[in-house]
Amino acid sequence: MTDNSNDRPNDLAAKSLAVIAPLPRISIQAFCETQEIARLVEQATADRRMEKAHVKVQMGGGAAAAEAYRNAPTPNVVLIEGDAHRERLLETLDRLSQVCDNDTKVMVIGQVNDVLLYRELMRLGVSDYLVPPFGVVDLVRSLSEIFRAPGAEPVGRVVAFVGAKGGVGSSTIAHNVAWAMARQLKLDSVVVDLDLAFGTAGLNFNQDPPQGVAEVVFAPDRLDAAVVDRLLSKCAEQLNLLAAPATLDRVYDFHEDVFDPLLEIMRANVPCAVLDMPHVWTAWSKRALIAADEVVIVASPDLANLRNAKNLIDLLKAARPNDAAPRLILNQVGVPKRAEIKPGDFAKALDLEPAAVIAFDPGLFGAAANNGQMIAETAPSNKVNEVFTDLAKRVTGKAETRRSKRPAIFEPLMAVINRKKAG
Template sequence: MSHLLLISDSAELRQHVADAARTRISVIGARPIPTGPSQLFQQLGSGAAIPQIVLIDTDAGLDDALSLSGRLSAEVPGMAIILFSEQPDSLALAALRAGARDVVRPDADPDELRDVLNRAVQSVNGAQQGHGDPASNGNASTKGRVIAVVSPKGGVGKTTVASNLAVGLARAAPLSTVLVDLDVQFGDVASALNLDPDYTLLDVIRGPAVQDSMVLKTFLTQHPTGLYTVCAPLSPADADEVTTADIVQLLQTLAAEFRYVVLDTAPGLNDHALAAMDQADDLLLLTSLDVPGVRAMRKELDILRDLGLSFEGRHMVVNFADSHSGLSKSDVEATIGTGVTLLLPRHRGVLASVNQGVPLLQNDGRDPATKQLRKLVGRFTTGAMQSVDTTEPTPVGGRHRVLRKRAQR
């Protein structure tokens, strides 16, 4: 029989269920009843098997039992929920609305309870046989597209671009996109999206969440646009607990569950950023339109080339584009030795959106910055995102030579 979990404080009911199931069951107390799947899995403890059938004793609190049933049904697809109640007939409609499969009396005949459990097992098995990978529309051999947003320096708008890209992808594919904050010391994806997460990266890579993809989803923070997020730890000191192996395992799991996995990495090339790049299908390189930013990007591209990291989807985005900066797109291309995919203009609306925690693409604005960000999203969603030209452009003009010399210092 499938793994059973009983939530009850009644020793008599525990024995009754064990006798009917004819197998060992897991039990946790019902005072209080867990408020959601993540709390439930935490009570089970690290290493515990994820239950396929959950039986809830409503004697500890009917409203709490119905609430937990509803959340388990919505957030852990394929799980069967059974409620125990002294008045099963009067509870039937409310239980159905809460996603429960059956309601049975605590003192039900053992054969009746066994039939209820057998029907639950059949429903679980049927759900597992019909379960397809959401990232691949039923094709288990296909993984989601992992997009790493990277930059050599901070302050170039990397989190702003990453969060807008993720929101745009989520609006195009609701519940199929996840944004991971891999700036484990000072990440601010939560701030960029105006989120107050209950769980962070540490919770996701530790305990029951890392063992089962369905459990993992209950530890993610959901944005109003349908975007899932993994937010950075609350304290910079917690970064030491996140290993590159943790990052690799997490990204592989997420890529099996989501169509798009967007990674907001820390500036530079630390171990976490390199692990993210190693798992990525697309590398979105971001720099600002100024000499220090362009110079740093040239160095980063040289290092990636030396490390042998090459990407079919390597995309160069220049932020804070301004006609008064003294630099042009061709200046940047000549200096870094590769083409520029997209220019994001400097616009006062960007700063307002950052301060409000509302990405531009969360709304339907028509300003130049929003239009360019929408183009960036469209290149991924339409499949038209092509790798840029990586050949060395021929420098033309004195400024190119000056920039190139400064980048090589």
């Protein structure tokens, strides 16, 4: 809260000299009540430190925000402008909480310079409470501190896609799910192609960047967020690629922790990083799988895939006892004249229900691959796009948290409101 009270240190001179860290690749949606605040937020988007953030400004305040997210995913940050009525603000936040994802952060611009209200909102988990007058720099600083403050949770998660066997379509599914994250869920996402020798992400996205993930591993001493940002190739709005060189002029034998710094940078700067894992078994590939926040195993319904998938699942469960089990996708189901294991029997043998079963459709997927496009581009009405969107929701946590329960940061709101009414 911007105020001149003694509630927290407010040394304006120190603030003016403090370095404001650039915001990561996040999405911010502001719902304003007044044109003055709307203009201020618009002005903030032009600040150099907001360059990576995607900002959308709308009118209508918290009520409009609650309505907007009934059937739409929430962004990384929701900024709402409230009025001077204390109870109405709390009720608005409660309505918003019912349609808000658990990992969405909320910032409130109020009209009352009230230290008690500020403390109350902080206890409830609201990220910050600003009161006019404040400037563009104050707003940018507040947004930056949400993600850069000591102890702040990482911005995003790392999702690894791996094939139980070569040729099962793991890369294709990884790329299409990443596309759904960016285009349907509006999450800034990066595809990291770790198949350095034979990676297909550049082909699938019709990109041929001169630099990519090879520069990360062959020059680790200069790796930082700025370097990674320069290596990214833009595939679409809110979707970038860290491409593999896909050349054989060198071998790609690395130490097991070679990608650790890259994954740390991704978690701190991107809502979702999709690792397109090669079908190899090395120290570094094993470590990357175990370190990922989510692992998706893609398999075709035959015996070799069943054996390999079981080995992967058993290893990951043992190495990650406190994490969720890997997700299983059965792909290329229904190949003519091929003897297959029925999806139900495949799942029963693994004691793991498939997150999706995708039918064999060489015409659809072949056309997209040859055009360097995603399925949503070549066949936007095809039902498989719904599968990719559902998978995107699952691996980003959107499917589990959305409206399944009121987010923890807002749980005390109704108690606060009820106490006020009872009083």
